[in-house]
Amino acid sequence: MRLALLAALVAAVALSSASAGHCASYSTSTPTGRTACDTDGSCIYWVWDDCHAQGCFFSFWVYEETNGYEGLQRDDPIVDDTCHGMIEADRVLF
Secondary structure: OHHHHHHHHHHHHHHHHHHHHOOOOOOOEOOOEEOOOOOOOOOEEEEEEOOHHHOOOOEEEEEEOOOOOOOEOOEOOOOEOOOOOOOOOOEEOO
16 A cells, blocks of 8 residues: 555656656747837737637737746747746736
């Protein structure tokens, strides 16, 4: 009984370590457009996705740079640049 419990615990730790290992870094989306950034580093990005393959006609997103990571990190139904929530995405304004 204890051996089975220990084996299950070891397997769970090994699987969780393996699944987290693929997220050594986040990705950055290429925005369709970007306004000029302010001197404090705040930026506004806009993205127009052509998402017919995902079942929508179009998808327009406006993001504000808020997470402290350079570039646009999205977390929306089309793109996830957050390593499955391990980093915070930039704020969606629209």
